[in-house]
Amino acid sequence: MLRHQSEQPSDIIFEAEEDLYQSPTKQILMLKGSERTVQLTKNRMFQSYVNEFCGMVGLASNTLRLQIEKREINPHKLVNSSCLIKVAHTPEFHNAPNNSLKPSLRSILEQGYCSDLKLVFKSKTIPVNKCILTSRSQKFASMICSSTEEIKFPHKNIKSFWRLLIWIYSGELDVPDDIIETIDLFYLAQEFQVIDLMWRCEEEIIxxxxxxxxxxVLVKYYPALTRDVIIGSSNDDDLNLEEVKSLANDELQYTSPNEDNNPQLQSPISDTYKAELSQNILNACKSVFIKEFPDVVLNNPDLEQRLASVPGLIIALFSHINEQKHRKKKNKVRFSFVEEIHTPISFEHQFGDNITDTHSESSSRI
Incomplete structure (x- = not known):
């Protein structure tokens, strides 16, 4: 006996859970409850359907939260059957300040609008805009000329570099969860001379x-942080070029995009500024190490061996302890009372005949 089978729907349906807005103008593009359909085809991923839907409506995909039965969709999953996708804006979109410039600038980077330069990494190429990079980074300004079409960074961490670019374009920081990644971003900002990002990273690190x-942090970065402090606290006359090169680490140098084997010392950010930020990070590390020492030992069973692996680190920590003790002694205030008897002295007695009656003198002149 044959049973009548209802036709299976052959579309991917996108339904708005709320009013959907264009970014950054906040113009309503899709009312709550309305639907758009995209035809189901074989061997397509969710992201492909999402891109087609966003193109139909005019929405930016990075402002949307997409769910199927209250579960976030996997954009890389293949779709073999029809489904209903609920669409709403992300919390970040709703909480963003009413400032259309930042998201617009960020979208230029994310969408690659009007790009005229390619940054080539080991696994990815990012299209960028010369005018924005050169206006925000002295190093990029020295690397880029009108004929430059691409710059290769085969050994750079793509995640850290992407965060650097987002900051350069929009002034927004995608804060890493890991402190090591944050310090790597700090040194990347130092290398590309983006001072405001260095300051922001320093806050996050502390x-x-x-x-x-x-x-x-101390084992990995103590030598580099100390080097910045030494260079910044030394007068220019006290260090010759060879000493600077011996102290400078990889973050203070870059390789010309056209001359891979010709490293050049970049024009520095203020050494005093770098020294101040590095000293702040070092002081914060030393303070936590001393104040939370029992917990530090619990988290590091091989503490002595790890500290001993870094020349000068143990001495620096003990010196910091002694400095703190010395400061506490200095901060003690002692009051001593001295009883003195002052004999009142008249104004005329102190200055004698040097006093003249200016009023009478002026009167006599008249």
Whole structure:
């Protein structure tokens, strides 16, 4: 016996869970409850359907939250049957300040609008805009000329570099969860001379330092941080070029895009400024190490071996302890009372005949 089978729907349906707006003008493009359909075809991923839907409506995909039965969709999953996708804006979209410039500038980077330069990494190529990079970074300004078409960065971390570019374009920081990644971004900002990002990263680093990670930070970055402090605290006359090169690490140098084997010392950000930020990070690490020492030991069973692997680190920590003790002694205030008897002295007695009656003198002149 044959049974009548209802026809299976052959479309991907996108339904608006709320009014959907264009970014950044906030113009309503799709009312709550309305639907758009995209024809189902074989061997297509969710992201492909999402891109087609966004193109139909005029929405930016990075402002949307897409769910099927209250579950986030996997954009890389293949779709073999029809489904209903609920569409709403992300919390970040709703909480963003009413400033259309930042999201617009960020979208230029994310969408590659009007790009005239390619940054080539080991696994990815990012289209960018010369005018924005050169206006925000002195290093990019020295690397880019009118005929430059691409710059290769085969050894750079793509995640950190993407965060750097987002900051350069929009002034927004996608804060890494890991403190090591944050410090890597700090040094990347130092290399490309983006001072405001260095300052922002320094704040995040100090907030993230804890007994569980302070030893990791000191072991990995103590030499570089100390080097910045030494260079910044020394007068230019005290260091010759060879000494600067010996102190400078990889973050203070770059390789010309046209001359891979010709490293050049980049024109520095203020050494005093770098020294101040590095000193702040070092002081925060030392303070956490001393104040939370029992927890530091619990998190690092091989603490002594790890500290001993970095020349000068143990001495620096003990010196910091002694400095703190010395400061506490200095901060003690002692009051001593001295009783003195002052004999009142008249104004005329103190200055004698030097006093003249200016009023009478002026009267006699008249």
């Amino acid at each position: 907030l993230k330092i804890s007994p569980s990670n302070v030893v990791d």
